[in-house]
Amino acid sequence: METIFIPILLGTAREGRQSEKAAKFVLQQAVSYGKFETELLDVRDFVSLAKTERMPENESSRWSKIMTRADGLIIVVPEYNHGYPGELKLMLDQLYKEYNRKPVGVCGVSMGPLGGARMVEALRTSLVELQMVPVRNAVYFSSIQDLFDENGTMKDDSYAKKLLVLFDEVLWYAKALQKARNKPLTSF
Amino acid sequence: METIFIPILLGTAREGRQSEKAAKFVLQQAVSYGKFETELLDVRDFVSLAKTERMPENESSRWSKIMTRADGLIIVVPEYNHGYPGELKLMLDQLYKEYNRKPVGVCGVSMGPLGGARMVEALRTSLVELQMVPVRNAVYFSSIQDLFDENGTMKDDSYAKKLLVLFDEVLWYAKALQKARNKPLTSF
Amino acid sequence: METIFIPILLGTAREGRQSEKAAKFVLQQAVSYGKFETELLDVRDFVSLAKTERMPENESSRWSKIMTRADGLIIVVPEYNHGYPGELKLMLDQLYKEYNRKPVGVCGVSMGPLGGARMVEALRTSLVELQMVPVRNAVYFSSIQDLFDENGTMKDDSYAKKLLVLFDEVLWYAKALQKARNKPLTSF
Amino acid sequence: METIFIPILLGTAREGRQSEKAAKFVLQQAVSYGKFETELLDVRDFVSLAKTERMPENESSRWSKIMTRADGLIIVVPEYNHGYPGELKLMLDQLYKEYNRKPVGVCGVSMGPLGGARMVEALRTSLVELQMVPVRNAVYFSSIQDLFDENGTMKDDSYAKKLLVLFDEVLWYAKALQKARNKPLTSF
Numbered sequence: 001m002e003t004i005f006i007p008i009l010l011g012t013a014r015e016g017r018q019s020e021k022a023a024k025f026v027l028q029q030a031v032s033y034g035k036f037e038t039e040l041l042d043v044r045d046f047v048s049l050a051k052t053e054r055m056p057e058n059e060s061s062r063w064s065k066i067m068t069r070a071d072g073l074i075i076v077v078p079e080y081n082h083g084y085p086g087e088l089k090l091m092l093d094q095l096y097k098e099y100n101r102k103p104v105g106v107c108g109v110s111m112g113p114l115g116g117a118r119m120v121e122a123l124r125t126s127l128v129e130l131q132m133v134p135v136r137n138a139v140y141f142s143s144i145q146d147l148f149d150e151n152g153t154m155k156d157d158s159y160a161k162k163l164l165v166l167f168d169e170v171l172w173y174a175k176a177l178q179k180a181r182n183k184p185l186t187s188f
Numbered sequence: 189m190e191t192i193f194i195p196i197l198l199g200t201a202r203e204g205r206q207s208e209k210a211a212k213f214v215l216q217q218a219v220s221y222g223k224f225e226t227e228l229l230d231v232r233d234f235v236s237l238a239k240t241e242r243m244p245e246n247e248s249s250r251w252s253k254i255m256t257r258a259d260g261l262i263i264v265v266p267e268y269n270h271g272y273p274g275e276l277k278l279m280l281d282q283l284y285k286e287y288n289r290k291p292v293g294v295c296g297v298s299m300g301p302l303g304g305a306r307m308v309e310a311l312r313t314s315l316v317e318l319q320m321v322p323v324r325n326a327v328y329f330s331s332i333q334d335l336f337d338e339n340g341t342m343k344d345d346s347y348a349k350k351l352l353v354l355f356d357e358v359l360w361y362a363k364a365l366q367k368a369r370n371k372p373l374t375s376f
Numbered sequence: 377m378e379t380i381f382i383p384i385l386l387g388t389a390r391e392g393r394q395s396e397k398a399a400k401f402v403l404q405q406a407v408s409y410g411k412f413e414t415e416l417l418d419v420r421d422f423v424s425l426a427k428t429e430r431m432p433e434n435e436s437s438r439w440s441k442i443m444t445r446a447d448g449l450i451i452v453v454p455e456y457n458h459g460y461p462g463e464l465k466l467m468l469d470q471l472y473k474e475y476n477r478k479p480v481g482v483c484g485v486s487m488g489p490l491g492g493a494r495m496v497e498a499l500r501t502s503l504v505e506l507q508m509v510p511v512r513n514a515v516y517f518s519s520i521q522d523l524f525d526e527n528g529t530m531k532d533d534s535y536a537k538k539l540l541v542l543f544d545e546v547l548w549y550a551k552a553l554q555k556a557r558n559k560p561l562t563s564f
Numbered sequence: 565m566e567t568i569f570i571p572i573l574l575g576t577a578r579e580g581r582q583s584e585k586a587a588k589f590v591l592q593q594a595v596s597y598g599k600f601e602t603e604l605l606d607v608r609d610f611v612s613l614a615k616t617e618r619m620p621e622n623e624s625s626r627w628s629k630i631m632t633r634a635d636g637l638i639i640v641v642p643e644y645n646h647g648y649p650g651e652l653k654l655m656l657d658q659l660y661k662e663y664n665r666k667p668v669g670v671c672g673v674s675m676g677p678l679g680g681a682r683m684v685e686a687l688r689t690s691l692v693e694l695q696m697v698p699v700r701n702a703v704y705f706s707s708i709q710d711l712f713d714e715n716g717t718m719k720d721d722s723y724a725k726k727l728l729v730l731f732d733e734v735l736w737y738a739k740a741l742q743k744a745r746n747k748p749l750t751s752f
Contacts, residue, residue, distance in 0.1 A: 047650075082497065083690040084647075086611075086654035093644045114516070117493045121458065122686050124316055125309045126647040131324045134316050140490070168373055175376040176368035185356055188363040235462075270685065271502040272459075274423075274466035281456045302704070305681045309646065310498050314459040328678070500692055501685045507700045510692050544749055551752035552744035561732055564739040 004036040004071045004174050011077030011088035013044045018144040019109040023076040025154050026107055026139075029163045030074070036171055038074075041066065047090045063091065067098035071174040073132070074166070078109040078144075079119035088123075092130065100131040101181035103173030105166045107139040115140020133177070135169040192224040192259045192362050199265030199276035201232045206332040207297040211264040213342050214295055214327075217351045218262070224359055226262075229254065235278045251279065255286035259362040261320070262354070266297040266332075267307035276311075280318065288319040289369035291361030293354045295327040303328020321365070323357040380412040380447045380550050387453030387464035389420045394520040395485040399452040401530050402483055402515075405539045406450070412547055414450075417442065423466045439467065443474035447550040449508070450542070454485040454520075455495035464499075468506065476507040477557035479549030481542045483515040491516020509553070511545040568600040568635045568738050575641030575652035577608045582708040583673040587640040589718050590671055590703075593727045594638070600735055602638075605630065611654045627655065631662035635738040637696070638730070642673040642708075643683035652687075656694065664695040665745035667737030669730045671703040679704020697741070699733040 008030060010023040027040045046063050067073070077088055104127050108116020117140055124134040139162045141147060149155055180188075196218060198211040215228045234251050255261070265276055292315050296304020305328055312322040327350045329335060337343055384406060386399040403416045422439050443449070453464055480503050484492020493516055500510040515538045517523060525531055572594060574587040591604045610627050631637070641652055668691050672680020681704055688698040703726045705711060713719055744752075 080653070080657045081690045082693040083653055083686070086650035086652065086657065088650065089644070089647055089653060090650035093650065113518075114490055114493050117490050118497050118689065121313045121494050121497060122647070122689060125312060125682065125686065126645045128312055128316075128322050129324055129646040133321050136317055136319045142489075172373050172376075175373070176371075177364060180364035183364075185360050185363070188360075268465070268469045269502045270505040271465055271498070274462035274464065274469065276462065277456070277459055277465060278462035281462065301706075302678055302681050305678050306501065306685050309682050309685060310459070310501060313494065313498060314457045317458040330677075497689045500689060504688055504692075504698050505700055509697050512693055512695045548749050548752075551749070552741060552747075556740035559740075561736050561739070564736075 002178055004171060004178065005038070005069055006030075006036045006072040006074060006170060006174060007039050007041050007066055007070055008074045008076060009041045009043065011043050011075050011091075012085045013047070013087040014085070017078070018111070019076055019078045021148045021152055022107060022109050022141045022144060024152070025148075025159070026074065026076050026163060029160055030167060033164065033167050035167070036071075036174065043087050043091050047087050061094070064095055064098055067095055070102060071178050072103040072105075072170050073099075074105045074107065074170060075123070076107040076109065077116070077119065077123070079116035082118040082122070084119050084123050089126070092126065096130065101177050102132055103135055103170045103177065104132040105135050105137065105170040107141060107166070109141040109144050111143065111145055113142045115142035133173050135166070135173060137166045137169045139163055139166050190366055192359060192366065193226070193257055194218075194224045194260040194262060194358060194362060195227050195229050195254055195258055196262045196264060197229045197231065199231050199263050199279075200273045201235070201275040202273070205266070206299070207264055207266045209336045209340055210295060210297050210329045210332060212340070213336075213347070214262065214264050214351060217348055218355060221352065221355050223355070224259075224362065231275050231279050235275050249282070252283055252286055255283055258290060259366050260291040260293075260358050261287075262293045262295065262358060263311070264295040264297065265304070265307070265311070267304035270306040270310070272307050272311050277314070280314065284318065289365050290320055291323055291358045291365065292320040293323050293325065293358040295329060295354070297329040297332050299331065299333055301330045303330035321361050323354070323361060325354045325357045327351055327354055378554055380547060380554065381414070381445055382406075382412045382448040382450060382546060382550060383415050383417050383442055383446055384450045384452060385417045385419065387419050387451050387467075388461045389423070389463040390461070393454070394487070395452055395454045397524045397528055398483060398485050398517045398520060400528065401524075401535070402450065402452050402539060405536055406543060409540065409543050411543070412447075412550065419463050419467050423463050437470070440471055440474055443471055446478060447554050448479040448481075448546050449475075450481045450483065450546060451499070452483040452485065453492070453495065453499070455492035458494040458498070460495050460499050465502070468502065472506065477553050478508055479511055479546045479553065480508040481511050481513065481546040483517060483542070485517040485520050487519065487521055489518050491518035509549050511542070511549060513542045513545045515539055515542050566742055568735060568742065569602070569633055570594075570600045570636040570638060570734060570738060571603050571605050571630055571634055572638045572640060573605045573607065575607050575639050575655075576649045577611070577651040578649070581642070582675070583640055583642045585712045585716055586671060586673050586705045586708060588716070589712075589723070590638065590640050590727060593724055594731060597728065597731050599731070600635075600738065607651050607655050611651050625658070628659055628662055631659055634666065635742050636667040636669075636734050637663075638669045638671065638734060639687070640671040640673065641680070641683065641687070643680035646682040646686070648683050648687050653690070656690065660694065665741050666696055667699055667734045667741065668696040669699050669701065669734040671705060671730070673705040673708050675707065675709055677706045679706035697737050699730070699737060701730045701733045703727055703730050
């Protein structure tokens with residue numbers, strides 16, 4: 001059986017970002033889920049405004065290496081003014097082929113009750129252009145400032161269950177496409 | 189080898205619809221392509237305002253039967269005020285499970301130069317919710333009123349080539365997902 | 377002082393529509409607000425699939441007459457598969473000039489927790505194309521099936537307050553644009 | 565008569581950005597139009613990843629001062645993967661009240677035939693949240709690499725005409741809202 005690798009990307013670089021708690025919770029649940037390899041990536045480590053050019057495809061950047069190895073992606077990201085954070089877009093725009101034919105799940109985060117739902121829609125249109133497969137399921141972390149206690153422990157049991165559904169769907173596509181994605185049309 | 193079935197749906201019911209020419213052209217090219225079974229569906233035959241309720245899942249409607257059999261879908265549809273025609277949405281909203289884990293390609297149509305590009309984006313967000321896989325490729329029929337001669341023959345050779353790319357990508361996903369889509373996660 | 381007229385449009389025709397309760401509540405609150413004239417319009421009375429053509433601009437249809445007189449519009453509408461109901465789009469696509477330079481507020485409705493937020497975003501892109509001014513504020517009726525008691529009385533006090541903010545903003549633009557909207561650029 | 569000030573913002577920081585030619589052309593046409601004051605702003609001068617926090621509202625940043633004075637905004641920006649450049653979003657997310665009740669026009673730029681049309685739609689949903697008024701008109705600079713000769717002169721006469729329509733509409737709203745925007749609802 002092939003190993004499946006699905007990293008988790010924290011998509012905001014703002015100081016005081018509440019989404020970091022959500023991203024760590026998603027990582028912890030993914031490790032507990034145990035059916036795919038994962039690691040937490042921080043957009044802060046990958047984006048600088050000196051690098052706004054799309055990198056050459058052959059450049060062995062760390063992000064390129066990770067996504068080349070990855071079978072899918074989970075993005076944890078807040079909504080800013082109904083859109084995605086600029087730093088996430090800068091990071092996503094650096095690669096192209098590395099994303100193709102791989103599933104992607106999005107976890108939205110907001111201080112309000114809607115959990116970043118508008119941003120998830122806006123982001124998906126770009127993810128389709130990157131030839132990713134956005135799975136239908138999303139997890140919406142709403143009122144993020146109230147979700148964790150002072151020790152960083154999630155107070156609402158329902159999120160672990162919602163993440164299971166997301167993990168199952170991203171993993172399903174990761175497995176269904178893992179071998180297929182490098183096969184030409186004529187080989188089926 | 190399994191047969192692949194990918195119907196083509198004309199998504200406007202307006203009188204004098206220019207998109208009918210585009211849809212017939214897409215059908216003709218798909219038949220010539222020859223790698224999947226197809227047929228042309230007309231939204232006029234499937235939608236009435238008396239049927240705005242989502243049909244019961246077990247109801248053996250014609251649309252349900254077609255999509256149950258289908259391995260993917262191609263939609264040919266004009267842009268009205270940057271969105272999709274209401275009749276197309278009424279038709280799509282009638283089903284749910286029948287669409288799941290099947291690829292979908294969209295051909296936009298417009299009288300202007302943009303070929304329905306805004307509508308394609310808007311439609312994709314709903315197609316993801318229907319658990320379809322929107323392929324990255326789209327064909328944009330712009331200035332539709334000038335694209336065909338009086339015999340209905342396409343005057344611009346580039347569209348046949350663009351359709352080949354779309355067909356290849358929809359077919360690739362149709363094949364990659366055909367057997368997988370009914371497999372549970374544990375069976376991989 | 378000029379009278380301001382802002383009708384309220386119920387944008388779903390489905391049988392058993394939960395949104396009817398929300399629309400009636402919005403009407404009742406608007407009457408109680410008392411600062412603009414209003415009436416409740418039902419998409420069922422305006423759309424038939426026989427009329428999918430855009431009507432001639434001079435045709436004195438009832439919808440055209442209402443929007444010609446209107447200074448703004450409030451739409452109460454559920455989200456179906458992250459998009460708007462087809463019947464609402466059919467109705468909106470019938471007119472054009474009648475909408476220009478008038479504000480529009482959207483109240484989303486859903487059975488789930490997000491109150492139709494994705495649909496509101498999708499709808500706004502078409503409302504801009506209709507040359508309307510979508511106000512920032514929206515009211516999201518979430519878990520609509522639990523919001524009203526058996527007498528149809530709203531159980532959650534917060535919605536009346538949210539509607540006040542929406543009314544204020546739509547009314548502000550209605551007043552700011554009422555006289556201006558027929559003035560040519562040179563007359564300022 | 566009040567002066568109207570509508571700056572033009574170049575929304576990409578990429579090296580080799582083709583959009584710079586479009587932005588300079590828009591500036592030149594706006595100066596020639598002569599009905600509002602303007603200046604060209606470059607996103608490079610306003611965004612750094614060290615400043616991803618929304619600035620305090622009272623901070624007298626240069627961007628805040630400009631938008632406080634502005635009566636509207638024109639954004640010239642390319643489409644990257646169907647979305648907006650991250651650096652533009654970082655810049656827009658820095659302010660809030662300074663944008664309220666001011667019109668905004670978007671000029672899209674692309675190497676392909678669609679002139680950034682998908683990005684314009686995605687951007688507008690965030691501009692509405694910023695309480696701006698996105699005008700219906702947009703200018704789509706398509707095949708940007710072929711639009712200017714070696715001296716940077718626009719080769720296609722139609723763009724000057726399209727910009728006139730955009731300027732007229734942004735200016736109309738700038739004038740209609742200039743005095744109104746600080747008036748409370750009760751003052752009308």
